[in-house]
Amino acid sequence: MLKLRMRFEKTGRAVYISHLDLMHTFHRVFLRAGYPLKHSEGFNPHPILSIALPLSVGHGSVCEIMDVTLVQDTVDTAQMAVDLNAVLPEGIRVQAPYIPETKASAIKWLRVMGRYEYDGKQAVELIAPLRAFYTCSELPVSRKTKRGEGIIDIAPYVKDVTINADGEDVRLAATVSVNEPTINPELLVKVLQQNDPELAPDFAEFTRLEIFTEKMEVFR
Amino acid sequence: MDKRLKRILPKVQKPARYTGGEYNQIIKDKADVDLRMAFCFPDTYEIGMSNIGMRILYGVINKMPDVWCERVFAPWGDMREEMVQAGIPLYALESGDPVSDFDVVAFSIGYEMAYTTVLDMLHLSGIPLKSADRPDLVPLVFAGGTSCVNPEPMADFLDLMVIGEGEEVDCEVLELFRRAKLEGWSKREFLVKAAQIQGVYVPSLYEHSYNADGTLASVTALEGAPERVKKRIIEDMDSVYFPTAPIVPSTEIVHDRVNVELFRGCIRGCRFCQAGYVYRPVRAKSPEIVARQGIELLKNTGYQEATLLSLSSSDYRHLSEACDLMLDWCEPRACSLSLPSLRADNFSMDIMQRLQKVRKGGLTFAPEAGSQRLRDAINKNVKEEDLLHSCKVAFQGGWNGVKLYFMLGLPTETDEDVVGISEIANEVLHTWRENAVNKNRGVRITVSTSMFIPKPHSPFQWEAQVPMEEYMRKVELLRDSIKARNVTYNWHDAKTSFIEAVLSRGDRKIGALIEEVWRTGGYLEAWGDYFDYNRWAYAFETCGIDPAFYANRERGKDELLPWDVIDVGVAKRHLWHERERAYASTLSPDCRKQCTGCGAASLLKGGVCDA
Numbered sequence: 001m002l003k004l005r006m007r008f009e010k011t012g013r014a015v016y017i018s019h020l021d022l023m024h025t026f027h028r029v030f031l032r033a034g035y036p037l038k039h040s041e042g043f044n045p046h047p048i049l050s051i052a053l054p055l056s057v058g059h060g061s062v063c064e065i066m067d068v069t070l071v072q073d074t075v076d077t078a079q080m081a082v083d084l085n086a087v088l089p090e091g092i093r094v095q096a097p098y099i100p101e102t103k104a105s106a107i108k109w110l111r112v113m114g115r116y117e118y119d120g121k122q123a124v125e126l127i128a129p130l131r132a133f134y135t136c137s138e139l140p141v142s143r144k145t146k147r148g149e150g151i152i153d154i155a156p157y158v159k160d161v162t163i164n165a166d167g168e169d170v171r172l173a174a175t176v177s178v179n180e181p182t183i184n185p186e187l188l189v190k191v192l193q194q195n196d197p198e199l200a201p202d203f204a205e206f207t208r209l210e211i212f213t214e215k216m217e218v219f220r
Numbered sequence: 221m222d223k224r225l226k227r228i229l230p231k232v233q234k235p236a237r238y239t240g241g242e243y244n245q246i247i248k249d250k251a252d253v254d255l256r257m258a259f260c261f262p263d264t265y266e267i268g269m270s271n272i273g274m275r276i277l278y279g280v281i282n283k284m285p286d287v288w289c290e291r292v293f294a295p296w297g298d299m300r301e302e303m304v305q306a307g308i309p310l311y312a313l314e315s316g317d318p319v320s321d322f323d324v325v326a327f328s329i330g331y332e333m334a335y336t337t338v339l340d341m342l343h344l345s346g347i348p349l350k351s352a353d354r355p356d357l358v359p360l361v362f363a364g365g366t367s368c369v370n371p372e373p374m375a376d377f378l379d380l381m382v383i384g385e386g387e388e389v390d391c392e393v394l395e396l397f398r399r400a401k402l403e404g405w406s407k408r409e410f411l412v413k414a415a416q417i418q419g420v421y422v423p424s425l426y427e428h429s430y431n432a433d434g435t436l437a438s439v440t441a442l443e444g445a446p447e448r449v450k451k452r453i454i455e456d457m458d459s460v461y462f463p464t465a466p467i468v469p470s471t472e473i474v475h476d477r478v479n480v481e482l483f484r485g486c487i488r489g490c491r492f493c494q495a496g497y498v499y500r501p502v503r504a505k506s507p508e509i510v511a512r513q514g515i516e517l518l519k520n521t522g523y524q525e526a527t528l529l530s531l532s533s534s535d536y537r538h539l540s541e542a543c544d545l546m547l548d549w550c551e552p553r554a555c556s557l558s559l560p561s562l563r564a565d566n567f568s569m570d571i572m573q574r575l576q577k578v579r580k581g582g583l584t585f586a587p588e589a590g591s592q593r594l595r596d597a598i599n600k601n602v603k604e605e606d607l608l609h610s611c612k613v614a615f616q617g618g619w620n621g622v623k624l625y626f627m628l629g630l631p632t633e634t635d636e637d638v639v640g641i642s643e644i645a646n647e648v649l650h651t652w653r654e655n656a657v658n659k660n661r662g663v664r665i666t667v668s669t670s671m672f673i674p675k676p677h678s679p680f681q682w683e684a685q686v687p688m689e690e691y692m693r694k695v696e697l698l699r700d701s702i703k704a705r706n707v708t709y710n711w712h713d714a715k716t717s718f719i720e721a722v723l724s725r726g727d728r729k730i731g732a733l734i735e736e737v738w739r740t741g742g743y744l745e746a747w748g749d750y751f752d753y754n755r756w757a758y759a760f761e762t763c764g765i766d767p768a769f770y771a772n773r774e775r776g777k778d779e780l781l782p783w784d785v786i787d788v789g790v791a792k793r794h795l796w797h798e799r800e801r802a803y804a805s806t807l808s809p810d811c812r813k814q815c816t817g818c819g820a821a822s823l824l825k826g827g828v829c830d831a
């Protein structure tokens with residue numbers, strides 16, 4: 001038995017695979033690569049595999065974290081990454097696994113990139129007002145929670161916002177809290193729609209870049 | 221990926237089915253191939269990717285170095301609407317290129333209710349629906365699949381149809397088309413030559429004329445096309461290509477497991493069953509090949525369940541042997557085997573226990589009719605004792621659910637036969653009471669009925685379907701006779717079966733009807749979500765078509781039937797003979813017991829079946 005953690009990316013066409021489908025996909029990937037997963041005990045045994053911070057469908061990431069328990073006791077980690085990558089669907093790639101020393105719950109911050117598309121507007125003209133908007137001291141947004149609709153000020157949970165032109169589009173990067181509270185990057189668009197709809201993009205696409213601990217160290 | 225597509229995908233249900241990119245998809249460089257084929261399945265991704273025929277042909281065709289075959293499925297309604305609004309044409313999953321870029325557009329049509337979806341997929345691709353409106357050689361639009369055994373309803377839309385098993389003939393057609401394209405033939409030139417390939421039916425080379433009463437008067441073959449088109453079969457199942465490294469979908473599909481084919485054809489000869497006749501004769505794989513392919517499939521995909529697939533899997537001669545060979549590999553790896561179709565008569569508890577170690581859900585049997593007399597008439601050789609014995613063994617083994625499938629409206633059926641169904645259900649319940657290992661868990665017995673649909677190339681191809689009201693009367697009768705609390709009764713909607721009956725025995729005039737239904741919104745009609753009877757009723761009016769002529773009319777013995785042009789190997793005279801035996805409630809032996817000389821053996825080189 002061997003507990004391992006690995007980082008993987010989910011980009012391109014793979015961003016549309018749902019969290020649940022991804023779990024099933026990985027389960028099969030481990031089997032066809034020859035690294036069977038240990039199963040939980042009990043009435044309804046399932047493979048021991050967890051992916052931290054489920055990604056929304058349509059969002060990409062180059063910093064996903066997955067914890068698994070293998071049946072075997074030892075493994076050549078570099079070879080394992082090669083073997084897994086050989087049988088993964090397009091857009092999903094893993095890095096060599098390692099033995100985790102932290103708990104996934106220690107992830108606190110996420111660096112995320114957004115590409116904003118505007119129809120019939122010049123991106124360059126939006127950069128300054130967008131910068132001004134995201135540095136407001138209050139960023140109230142109403143969102144659905146388990147307890148119904150609620151207003152949250154996301155300003156304390158969104159930091160280091162940069163905004164630049166990206167061809168015809170606007171490229172935003174921000175660091176958002178993903179643990180108490182969880183700020184879905186889509187709130188960055190929602191907050192525009194609700195407070196300054198003129199600045200809201202017609203379409204936005206997000207990619208996770210890196211995950212950090214409370215102390216802003218890269219999470220391993 | 222297309223920017224417009226990126227915008228709509230997050231908005232639709234299950235977007236992963238519209239992206240491609242799965243493990244083992246086949247990618248080629250389009251600059252390296254002479255032909256690009258869009259292999260269209262006129263249903264959703266989840267259904268199409270579960271279809272073994274499509275999997276086989278995708279592999280076979282892509283083995284041709286000069287051809288790149290890609291997959292296309294029908295979008296669900298939400299996606300379809302978004303695509304139309306955004307102006308995105310139908311595209312293939314591997315490359316994302318629009319279908320209109322392809323040289324060949326081929327459909328696999330397994331059921332009649334997919335006809336309107338075929339038209340819609342052509343429309344979404346921007347391709348004219350009718351063959352006559354596509355004067356150029358490219359694109360070639362063709363189809364294969366079980367529905368093509370009566371090619372006439374779709375004759376207006378398809379340039380050609382392939383009859384029978386496609387592994388060889390599809391490649392022959394593509395090879396000829398490649399030559400035609402390179403040498404710049406006209407469409408007509410190509411079609412005339414293609415018609416010389418055994419198994420190819422070119423509708424435009426057959427002229428139909430009708431009698432005053434609307435029946436078919438004559439069919440004239442033009443330009444040397446054969447009088448009758450003989451279906452193609454694969455003779456040696458051990459050496460034929462079978463995909464053992466198939467695409468593994470990244471999203472859930474209907475049959476999320478691997479399929480291993482055991483044999484083609486069926487030894488049984490149930491008289492209502494089209495598949496039992498059109499796939500004749502029986503040709504089996506050896507158990508070693510079955511096991512090898514099954515194990516490779518499991519290894520290469522990471523699935524943990526394999527289905528041993530056939531029309532009647534428990535009739536496979538080497539079933540125990542094949543299972544043993546596979547289980548040696550499967551058991552240490554927690555993989556399981558399953559059988560899709562069990563017969564109550566040769567049901568083996570031993571095999572079942574070995575196959576389904578953990579899951580003890582429901583069992584399914586299809587006695588089809590409620591009395592021995594009627595089961596004899598349809599040649600469904602299942603005795604009530606056998607069924608009850610099978611149930612007994614199952615209940616003793618811990619199963620606690622049985623599903624029983626029946627048809628209503630079978631030829632010669634009486635009210636007694638209908639009520640007999642509820643008596644069988646009661647007997648099964650009684651068997652459970654006497655044999656259940658744990659009565660506290662209760663039992664679920666489900667009775668389902670569907671309305672009998674007479675199908676071409678079966679002994680009942682001449683029958684009238686019972687009117688819908690009569691079917692509903694039978695449903696009421698049965699429902700009133702089922703009293704037990706543990707027995708649930710479900711019945712299949714009569715309207716779809718009625719439409720299916722019109723389409724399956726339709727002639728060329730039905731093409732206009734299908735087009736009209738499509739024009740008024742018909743699409744994905746195999747789905748209850750989308751089927752709308754009113755659309756059909758309206759189209760019958762508009763097109764001046766009397767559906768009863770097709771569904772509820774008994775055909776005469778000598779009537780020229782629209783599908784007579786197709787030779788599936790079974791002689792019409794044999795079918796008539798079987799029909800007469802049905803009316804005498806006489807059983808015919810199965811092919812293993814005794815050959816009844818149906819004619820299908822002539823499809824084999826040796827001329828003798830090894831049933």
Ligand code: SF4
Nearest residue numbers: 811815816818821829
């Ligand atoms: S020729 Fe005889 S054995 Fe062969 S399929 Fe026909 S009836 Fe069966």
